[in-house]
Amino acid sequence: QKEVEQNSGPLSVPEGAIASLNCTYSDRGSQSFFWYRQYSGKSPELIMFIYSNGDKEDGRFTAQLNKASQYVSLLVRDSQPSDSATYLCAVKDTYKYIFGTGTRLKVLA
């Protein structure tokens, strides 16, 4: 059974801090890795995806991938109260997408 694991949280950080969200996956054959944000009662929105080991930056967000450790993370810099949401990690192998259950982030003003 392929799995994607996330700490459910909540992860609470003060406004302006860096929030670090983590995800591990079980299938070494996984090829693509995604981070989605989901506000309460809303649908998921893609933040970014990453294929290669290392860091990928997009605005205040940085995705980090370490395939050897089967670990992907998302850093949210200068966190804002509007970043408070559930963050879903997803992993794709050849055809299949598997989502984690999400980490709830709370940014305290």
Add this chain to the structure above:
Amino acid sequence: DAGVIQSPRHEVTEMGQEVTLRCKPISGHDYLFWYRQTMMRGLELLIYFNNNVPIDDSGMPEDRFSAKMPNASFSTLKIQPSEPRDSAVYFCASSILPETQYFGPGTRLLVL
């Protein structure tokens, strides 16, 4: 663009009834995905299509579930007969490339 359109937005039905959920993808998108989200199991991919052809339906929970995509602008997810454990939010998503999925607003299904 209007985005992915799903109907109905809310559905309440009784156990044993047939439920049909509908999705209109974003025009020009070749991929269409159906997901189910519950508190216990999170977001699960049920099935996805590419150019109207089912690519992976291994997430469809059992024979009570079926999905069709008769043309590029319409898809249905049917549950027959419905059971209380089917209560969830069902999302449809579409994309040009599979990496960049756009989700619809979802259908909240409650089976009594």
